[in-house]
Amino acid sequence: MPESPAFTVSEFIDVCNDALDLAYRNIIIEGEVASFKVNQGKWVFFDLKDDQSSLGCFLPLFQLRVPLEDGMKVKVQGVPKLTKWGKFSFTVKSIIPVGDGSIKKAFDLLKAKLEKEGLFDPLKKRPLPDDLTKIGVISSTQAAGYADFIKILNERWGGLNVQVAHTGVQGFGATEQIIRALDYFNQQAEVQVIAIIRGGGSADDLAIFNDEKLVRAVAASRIPVITGIGHEVDQSLVDLAADIEASTPSNVAQLLTPDRQAEVRNLHATIMRAKNQLFSQINFISSSTLGTLDGAKRQLLSNITAELSRLEHTQKILEHLNPEQVLVQGYAIVTGAMREGGEVTITTADKLAKATINSIKERSNNG
Amino acid sequence: MAEKLSINQKIAKLNEAVEWFYGDDFSLDHATTNYQQAIKLAKEIEKDLLGLKNQIEVIDKDFTKE
Numbered sequence: 001m002p003e004s005p006a007f008t009v010s011e012f013i014d015v016c017n018d019a020l021d022l023a024y025r026n027i028i029i030e031g032e033v034a035s036f037k038v039n040q041g042k043w044v045f046f047d048l049k050d051d052q053s054s055l056g057c058f059l060p061l062f063q064l065r066v067p068l069e070d071g072m073k074v075k076v077q078g079v080p081k082l083t084k085w086g087k088f089s090f091t092v093k094s095i096i097p098v099g100d101g102s103i104k105k106a107f108d109l110l111k112a113k114l115e116k117e118g119l120f121d122p123l124k125k126r127p128l129p130d131d132l133t134k135i136g137v138i139s140s141t142q143a144a145g146y147a148d149f150i151k152i153l154n155e156r157w158g159g160l161n162v163q164v165a166h167t168g169v170q171g172f173g174a175t176e177q178i179i180r181a182l183d184y185f186n187q188q189a190e191v192q193v194i195a196i197i198r199g200g201g202s203a204d205d206l207a208i209f210n211d212e213k214l215v216r217a218v219a220a221s222r223i224p225v226i227t228g229i230g231h232e233v234d235q236s237l238v239d240l241a242a243d244i245e246a247s248t249p250s251n252v253a254q255l256l257t258p259d260r261q262a263e264v265r266n267l268h269a270t271i272m273r274a275k276n277q278l279f280s281q282i283n284f285i286s287s288s289t290l291g292t293l294d295g296a297k298r299q300l301l302s303n304i305t306a307e308l309s310r311l312e313h314t315q316k317i318l319e320h321l322n323p324e325q326v327l328v329q330g331y332a333i334v335t336g337a338m339r340e341g342g343e344v345t346i347t348t349a350d351k352l353a354k355a356t357i358n359s360i361k362e363r364s365n366n367g
Numbered sequence: 368m369a370e371k372l373s374i375n376q377k378i379a380k381l382n383e384a385v386e387w388f389y390g391d392d393f394s395l396d397h398a399t400t401n402y403q404q405a406i407k408l409a410k411e412i413e414k415d416l417l418g419l420k421n422q423i424e425v426i427d428k429d430f431t432k433e
Contacts, residue, residue, distance in 0.1 A: 131375065141425055150423065158419025159374070167430045177430040184428065260416045267378075267409045267416075270385055274405050277388040278398055285395060 013082050020080045028172065029055065029090065030075045030098060036068050044068075048076060048090065059092040065175070065212040066095050067109035072102040077172040094172050096207050103203045107210050111237055114212070119219040120240040126224040128244065129192045132256060136191035136223070137164045138181040145169075145199025145249035149228065152250045157257035163191060169198040175211040182217050182225075193224050193256065196238065197249045200231045209236035218242055228252035324349070374419070377412045381405060 007015065031048035038044050044064050047054045057076060068074070078092040097106040114120065139146040141164060153162070165181035168174035178196065185194050196218070198206070208214070209229050218225050219241040227242040228249040239245040246252040319325065323333060327349040336344030340360055346353040372380065384405045387393060 154421055158416075158421050160421045162421055162423045164423060164425045165428070165430060166425055173431065176433075180430045180433070184426070184430070260419070263378075263416055264413050267381070267413055270381060271406060271409050274385040274388050274402060277385075278402055281388065281393055281398065282395070 010084065013084060013086070016082045020082070024080050026077055026079070026093070026172075028075055028077045030073070031055070033068050033072045033074055034070050036070050044092075046070075048074070056087070056089040057092050058089050059095075063093070064095070065214075066097055066106050066210070067113070068095070069105060069109070072097055072105055073099045074102065075172075094175075096172065096204075097210075098204050098207070100203050103207050103210070106207075107237065110210060110212055110215070111240070114215060114219075114237065114241070119215065124219075126243045128224065128226070128256065132192055133159070134161045134163070134191045135256060136185040136194040137162060137197060138167055138178055138185075138194060139164065139197035139249075140169045141166045143169055143197075143199055145197050145228070148199065149195070149197050149249040149253050152253035153257060156253060156259050158260070160257070170201060170205045170208060175208045175214045178208075179214055179217045182221055186222050189223070191223060193226055194221060195252050195256065196225065196227045196229065196242070197252060198229045199249055200234070206230050206234055206236060209238040211238075214238055215241045226252055226255065374412060374415050377408060377415070381408050381412060384408065 029048060031050050034047040034049050034054070036044075036046040038061055042061050044059050044061050046057050046068060048057050049055070057078075059078070066074075075096045075098050076090065076092045077094045078090055080088065081091045082088055097103045111120075118124070137146075137149070139149070146164075150162075153160070163185075165184060167177035167181050169178075182194065185191055198209070206229060209227075215237045218227075218238050224243040225241075226244040226246055227236075227239045228246040228251055229236055229239055230248075232247040235245075244255060246255050327333065327347065330349075333347040334344050335347070336342060338344070338357065338360065340357055342357045344355050344357060346355055384401060387401055388398070
């Protein structure tokens with residue numbers, strides 16, 4: 001039997017790596033981090049272990065997007081590899097912390113780091129545009145949170161153009177998809193706001209929203225970002241980096257849109273305001289007109305009173321000048337021919353007498 | 368042909384119409400006509416508001432690939 005051709009060592013290692021790659025492409029392993037170290041500021045090494053075994057892991061530092069410490073539980077995705085020195089290791093592509101303790105630890109470490117860099121600075125937060133017509137949504141179209149968002153959005157308002165980037169929202173690969181969707185919207189520059197939507201889930205499910213690269217992508221977005229991730233109690237670093245953090249997907253819809261029913265109520269109130277003002281104006285003009293009429297009436301009465309008073313005064317003067325009044329006081333009126341021998345008539349208050357004039361002489365002025 | 372106004376433009380127009388009742392230009396001669404026009408505009412806005420639909424498009428792009 002002919003002897004098979006011999007591999008060189010390098011060829012054999014390559015064949016082994018091809019077989020490993022084929023058999024275990026993107027395999028996910030869960031374990032506890034031990035012996036974590038960074039060499040030359042470029043390479044990350046750690047062991048992933050359980051109570052019986054340990055696996056050496058490696059990745060370039062720039063791919064480490066979650067702070068690691070010994071004792072943290074993580075899931076790693078990557079490929080097993082035989083090095084050219086014949087040592088077996090696991091080349092890590094991505095890491096997600098698992099379990100509440102590890103997630104909290106990774107969250108606190110990364111939060112402190114990014115906070116120091118100013119990624120969560122409240123002064124950098126941008127408001128929502130006033131006249132919102134185009135919204136970019138990043139979510140899984142299969143997710144309940146997305147359905148809630150669309151339902152509330154449609155109930156509240158209309159006329160919006162909503163562009164949806166369908167991505168994963170949990171597990172390995174989801175962060176890269178969300179980052180690509182963010183890039184897509186930022187390059188298209190058609191939408192006015194980007195909403196990242198993800199309904200409630202376990203701490204493990206939501207852990208991808210604490211990925212450093214994703215948090216940085218959100219903070220760097222040219223278009224304002226609003227997040228609705230998980231429930232009210234959940235807070236991720238992506239939430240902190242976003243311009244606006246809504247408590248839930250439904251709350252994103254509430255913050256982005258006015259409520260059409262409330263707008264209808266406002267319309268009714270506006271018309272009522274016009275109606276009330278119209279009545280108020282009519283009342284004002286009416287009372288003002290009545291006031292004018294009242295003034296005219298008062299003036300007329302005043303004029304009449306003054307006229308009556310004048311008439312009364314004139315009447316008194318006339319009465320005073322009446323000759324009969326003089327006669328009553330004892331005087332007499334003499335009429336007739338005023339000459340010697342002339343006949344005159346003497347009128348008193350109650351008598352008439354005929355007389356003849358005996359003599360006449362001139363009367364001096366002083367009587 | 369009259370320009371088609373957006374809902375916000377119509378609401379702004381309605382507010383302006385209502386402000387007329389508060390302004391110096393108010394006159395009883397025009398009040399009834401202006402009030403009826405405001406009501407007509409409000410009904411039009413209400414109809415628009417309740418009839419508005421959103422356009423939702425799922426982007427035809429696979430974000431799982433670079």
